[in-house]
Amino acid sequence: MSSTRKSSRPGVLHQNRFSSARELRGDHLLGNLVVSRCRTLDDPALRKLILWVQEISTLQGCDAHKTMNQFPAWPLPLPCDHNGQSGLDLLALELLARGGANPSEENIRLSVEWMSRLCLDPENSALDHPEHFIKIPRPVGLLFEIMEDASSAPLSNVAETTIQSKIWDALDYALHCKGLTLVTGDYRIGKSFSAQAWCAARMGEVRYVQLTSATSDEAFYRQICRSLGVAAALTRNASELRERCEVTLQEQRLGLVVDEAAYALPQTVRTYQIPGRLTFLMGLANRNVPIALVGSSDFLSIMHSLKRKLPIWNQADFWGRVRLHTALPESLTERDLLSISKTLAPEADEATSLLLAGLAMSASGHLGTIESVVSRARFLAASSGRPFDFHLVQRAMQDLDPSFKPIVPATPSRDDSGTPANSSRKTFRPSPKTRTGYAAAVG
Numbered sequence: 001m002s003s004t005r006k007s008s009r010p011g012v013l014h015q016n017r018f019s020s021a022r023e024l025r026g027d028h029l030l031g032n033l034v035v036s037r038c039r040t041l042d043d044p045a046l047r048k049l050i051l052w053v054q055e056i057s058t059l060q061g062c063d064a065h066k067t068m069n070q071f072p073a074w075p076l077p078l079p080c081d082h083n084g085q086s087g088l089d090l091l092a093l094e095l096l097a098r099g100g101a102n103p104s105e106e107n108i109r110l111s112v113e114w115m116s117r118l119c120l121d122p123e124n125s126a127l128d129h130p131e132h133f134i135k136i137p138r139p140v141g142l143l144f145e146i147m148e149d150a151s152s153a154p155l156s157n158v159a160e161t162t163i164q165s166k167i168w169d170a171l172d173y174a175l176h177c178k179g180l181t182l183v184t185g186d187y188r189i190g191k192s193f194s195a196q197a198w199c200a201a202r203m204g205e206v207r208y209v210q211l212t213s214a215t216s217d218e219a220f221y222r223q224i225c226r227s228l229g230v231a232a233a234l235t236r237n238a239s240e241l242r243e244r245c246e247v248t249l250q251e252q253r254l255g256l257v258v259d260e261a262a263y264a265l266p267q268t269v270r271t272y273q274i275p276g277r278l279t280f281l282m283g284l285a286n287r288n289v290p291i292a293l294v295g296s297s298d299f300l301s302i303m304h305s306l307k308r309k310l311p312i313w314n315q316a317d318f319w320g321r322v323r324l325h326t327a328l329p330e331s332l333t334e335r336d337l338l339s340i341s342k343t344l345a346p347e348a349d350e351a352t353s354l355l356l357a358g359l360a361m362s363a364s365g366h367l368g369t370i371e372s373v374v375s376r377a378r379f380l381a382a383s384s385g386r387p388f389d390f391h392l393v394q395r396a397m398q399d400l401d402p403s404f405k406p407i408v409p410a411t412p413s414r415d416d417s418g419t420p421a422n423s424s425r426k427t428f429r430p431s432p433k434t435r436t437g438y439a440a441a442v443g
Contacts, residue, residue: 028086031229032244034119035251037060046127049140050119052147053206057119058229059087067150067200088112095148099136110134115143125295147204154200161336161345163328164194169295170326171198174292175206175255180285180321182261183294184330187367190340192259195294199257206255206290211263220264220277221245224256242280248291256284261295265302266310274313275306282321337361337370345374345388352390359397373397 034054035111038047059067064070095104114133118140118329130139158164168433174181185191192210199208202208209227214220221241225232230244246308249256258264265279285291293299332340341348341356348356357369363369376396381388 028060028229029054029119030231031248032231034229035248037120037122038252040122040124040257043231045404046202047145047252049147050204051254053091053115053143053151054089054229055121055203055231056087056091058226087117091115095134095139095142096136098142098145099139100203101136107135111139114139116236133157150203150379151201154197157343158194158197159336159339160400161190161332163190163332166326166328167191167194168198170290170324171195171206171257172397173204174290177323178288178290179323180282180291181293181324181326182299182301182322183292183326183328184297186330187296187333188368189192189328190367191294191296191328193367195257195259195292206257208257210257211261212260213263215267217242217276224410228254246284249284253289255292256281257288257292257293257294261293262299262302264293264403265299265306269306269309272312274310278318278350282318285321332360332366334361337366340367341370344370347388348393349389352388352393355390355393363401372400376400 031054034050038050041047041050048083051425056067057301089108089112092108092115092180093103095115096107101107111134113131117133127140136142163185170181170183183191183195196208199206207227209224211220211398212225214223217238218236218241221238222236224245228245228248230248231246232241247252258281264281265276266275266277281291291299300431303315303318309389333368337357337360338353341353345353359373359379360366360369373393373396375401377388377392380386380392381440386392394404397404398406
């Protein structure tokens with residue numbers, strides 16, 4: 001009888017032989033095991049620290065580098081390497097740097113082993129005798145310092161807007177009341193970015209998951225499992241994945257922010273079946289798990305359609321559990337767009353920031369317009385060796401929208417004293433296409 005575990009021709013390449021390689025498998029700490037360890041602790045601050053370390057361990061590649069580069073103790077930023085160190089490796093580097101230890105491969109390995117024991121060992125041996133594993137003073141205290149830096153770093157990169165303020169208020173309330181909240185708004189106004197920044201500032205307390213259009217229940221629960229760092233092999237069925245999600249979230253009351261919440265509703269209606277995904281989230285909220293649903297205006301449209309097509313399901317059960325429903329404004333204000341422009345392009349001068357805000361007001365993409373123009377302008381600046389300025393932004397906008405007409409900067413004449421004449425006039429003359437939005441931005 002043949003066996004698939006052996007090969008009589010070892011010289012033949014088989015892809016699956018590499019599946020157990022560390023670079024491909026990853027080395028994150030399993031969320032359900034870490035939660036079991038947290039049950040043995042009485043200190044809530046230490047439980048939060050352990051859950052934070054576990055969430056750092058789930059980051060891989062550029063996601064890990066992006067997070068750790070926000071608060072490095074090393075003099076130079078860490079390079080982005082997709083197949084390099086994991087989140088635990090980078091956290092070990094930061095820990096060694098703050099402790100003044102040599103960042104050798106052996107010390108990194110010992111630091112990762114110590115943090116793993118801290119998160120998994122129920123006998124607290126890694127906590128009581130850290131010198132047996134890692135040769136730096138007060139490593140637990142250093143981890144607390146790194147966690148505090150991590151909670152403040154993401155907030156510095158977020159522009160203060162009315163959308164951001166409303167979303168953060170709703171998410172804060174969900175964490176406070178340990179119930180279900182709902183945030184709905186139009187596309188491209190910064191919902192996802194604001195929710196991600198809020199979750200990044202509260203690692204160890206909440207987890208962020210962005211749903212996709214996958215129709216199977218297995219894919220839905222697998223997305224949540226991955227955000228929790230729980231084993232989510234493709235061979236697991238929906239019931240197994242669901243149980244792992246429930247246990248991990250309920251044991252420590254981890255909050256869950258569900259973005260693109262419209263995908264939690266059924267994409268195809270069956271008149272004899274209630275929405276299983278939404279009732280799963282409602283059940284978690286019943287068990288004091290903070291749940292925040294962030295979705296577009298399509299969420300309300302689908303709910304209205306389900307009321308007519310699915311009479312077997314009484315929606316009052318859902319709306320009665322919603323502690324707060326925040327409806328976001330339909331558009332961003334001029335001040336919001338200007339603040340976002342300065343945040344996304346801090347190297348731009350005042351005139352260029354005003355131009356970006358005016359372009360976003362006149363285009364349907366809103367924030368997408370600013371992101372696309374800034375990205376294209378930076379690419380042009382890097383390839384041509386020119387600085388990021390007003391004219392380069394206009395060129396980038398022309399590349400993205402051939403119908404765009406450049407704005408001609410006014411060149412004011414100067415009197416003998418060097419003071420610009422007619423200084424009260426506007427600096428730029430917008431084209432008819434962008435005149436309304438731009439005038440509002442500079443007015």
